[in-house]
Amino acid sequence: MQSDHTAYKRIKDISRDEFILPGTTVCAGCGGLEALRLAHKVLGNNVVFVNAAGCFTLLALFPYSPFKGSWLYTNMASAPAGAQGIRDALDILIEKKRLRPEEDLKVIVLAGDGSTYDMALSATSGAIYRNLDFYYFCYDNEAYGNTGMQMSSASPLGAKTTTSIPDEQSPMGTKFHKKDIFEIWRAHKPPYIATISPRHPVDLSEKFRRSMQFKGPKLFIALSPCPTGWLYDPSHSAKIARLAVETGIWALKEAVFGETIHTYIPSKLKPVEEYLSVQGRFSHLFVPVRQDETIKKIQDEINYYWNHTEIQK
Amino acid sequence: MIRIRFHGRGGHGMKTAGRIAGTAAFLEGYYAQDFPVYGAERRGAPITAYTRISKDRILERGIFSEPDIVIIADESLINDPAANPLQGVTKKTITIINTMVNDIKDKFSILGIVNTIDATGLCLEIIGKGSAVSAALGGAACRIIGIIQKDNLINAVIKELKNINLPEELIEKNVEVAEKCYEILSPIIIQHGEDIPDSPIETITLPYQYPTMSSPSVFSSGNIIEKKTGGWRIFKPVINLEKCNKCWICFVYCPEGVISLDESEYPHIDYDHCKGCLICYEECPVKVITVEREIETW
Ligand SMILES: Cc1ncc(C[n+]2csc(CCOP(=O)(O)OP(=O)(O)O)c2C)c(N)n1
Ligand code: SF4
Ligand code: SF4
Ligand code: SF4
Secondary structure (H helix, E strand, C coil): CCHHHCCCCCHHHCCCCCCECCCCCCCCCCHHHHHHHHHHHHHCCCEEEEEECCHHHHHCCCCCCCECCEEEEECCCCHHHHHHHHHHHHHHHHHCCCCCHHHCCEEEEEEEHHHHHHHCHHHHHHHHHCCCCEEEEEEECCCECCCCCECCCCCCCCCCECCECCCCCCCCCCCCCCCCHHHHHHCCCCCEEEEECCCCHHHHHHHHHHHCCCCCEEEEEEECCCHHHHCCCHHHHHHHHHHHHHCCCCCEEEEECCEEEEEECCCCCCCCHHHHCCCHHHHHHCCCCCCHHHHHHHHHHHHHHHHHCCCCC | CEEEEEEEECCCCHHHHHHHHHHHHHHCCCEEEEEEECCCCCCCCEEEEEEEEECCCCCCCCCCCCCCEEEECCHHHCCCCCCCCCCCCCCCCEEEEECCCCCHHHHCCCCCEEEEECHHHHHHHHCCCCCCCHHHHHHHHHHHHCCCCHHHHHHHHHHHHHHCCCCHHHHHHHHHHHHHHHHHCCCCCCCCCCCCCCCCCCCCCCCCCCHHHHCCCCCCCCHHHHCCCHHHCCEEEEECCCCCCCCCHHHHHCCCCCEEECCCCCEEECCCCCCCCCHHHHHCCCCCEEEEECCCCC
């Protein structure tokens, strides 16, 4: 199936080709891997990943690679700079006719939220400013996963991480708000930004397909349910991804040159409790004492978002 | 000195098992040392933990390759070259394996004394989950060495599981599991292996290599398929193809991409690589996927 020409309308439009081979050492049930696997089906084989240190470094562990295409490993702060180097090299090779245009590669940064929201943000801002032609795939597991689930600026209010353990002083766990990386990117007005979820494979595929028409920076923030860090049974990854969207905590949207539209609007938002109560990282909000105030705060923020944002479809 | 080496997969809790043994020995009045070693891998990949217990101060440091006791949390590790749990096992070694396979000693030609225990089964029965077997195998280790009273094992389990923020009722269940394992097994007299000779310190000088030689580059594509991750499973998903409606849901949601569709669109699972996350089981809209306890992966 040639995905480039398919408009994704139903689940059976998804390509049957696999681009990431099994055998990797990421955790069973990793939601981020699921999102990347689906994305790769749309992007096709001519890609080079520029990976910032994180869980997904474990996809390609020497001497093994799950990819048919190429992969470059960088440290956490510099994947966008690595992408610039590769893009420039490819452009020069094509110009000097040492690479045929059809052999060109899509340059894709692959990074966790720690790099995306924190460490590589300035390098990313620079790359967007220079209008670098690249894709940025952030698998957002809302913590520094690979080093043991420390809090990142993507960790949501009220979540327990290994550096925001609920105690008497801050019983809610993380007391900061998740940084709005979508809006930070949007302020740069790049051609394409989208949020995606592994439980919405058609929406995800369609967004990648649409983004491919643009030259310049393209961002994808993939909600990445993480059984290891979010403390739930691996079999629930898809269910949790669905609840994130149905409760409105993860809005599915895209912004083309800064104009936002929502690609899926839940007809009626489910209470956020349904999402929180199935994950160990929020269990302290329910036992031994129910922290009504924090749960309400989280709910109010979601309500505020859906009532006060201009939601266009 | 008693040297115990624990082998498991990330998520089995072997670091905690090693700590439970160390802490229990400490509470009993011994000197103890315990620590894990793992690579960059995540949950499911092999890890090793080490515990030293001694009446005297322990001056030895680092990992050891000649254990008195080897504890293996999952029999699929035995043939995994990345884990190599039988390394250094001699006629004097005691090996405890969490497994339901009976003739495991002969099957893998394991030297020394081999005891098996169905720790996963016990955890499933008492805790309701079979993934973490730390208390079970920590309890097993404490019993085998014969110098630790049950009270101190229980206190060690509580202390270590509190440390990792487990809720109280889960700790209670883990204590029950540890006690059960303690009761099932009997102490074994440990015969120490050869004394490890002091090795002279040797300085190794690495010569300069060109980056093309010395950087970790992989030139073949997709070779990870050679690594089998099927041994990670505790449960195995089985599709009843007669009732499958070919909706593609399991194929689309399997994170590993190990479900393929044949020409007539029926799904098939590659068991060499299925990690047993059971997302397919949860998501199948007509519930035609069932789960079976994995007994012998290979
Ligand atoms: C500059 C730098 N600092 C620290 C590290 C150590 N390190 C490796 S992976 C990692 C966690 C990365 O977290 P995130 O980006 O959220 O990705 P995840 O691990 O969740 O996949 C850290 C801190 C590093 N590789 N580079
Ligand atoms: S820790 Fe989470 S994000 Fe990282 S590999 Fe495991 S499941 Fe995936
Ligand atoms: S159990 Fe998980 S890895 Fe195995 S086939 Fe099902 S979804 Fe895929
Ligand atoms: S999800 Fe169930 S019904 Fe659908 S293809 Fe898979 S096994 Fe068949």
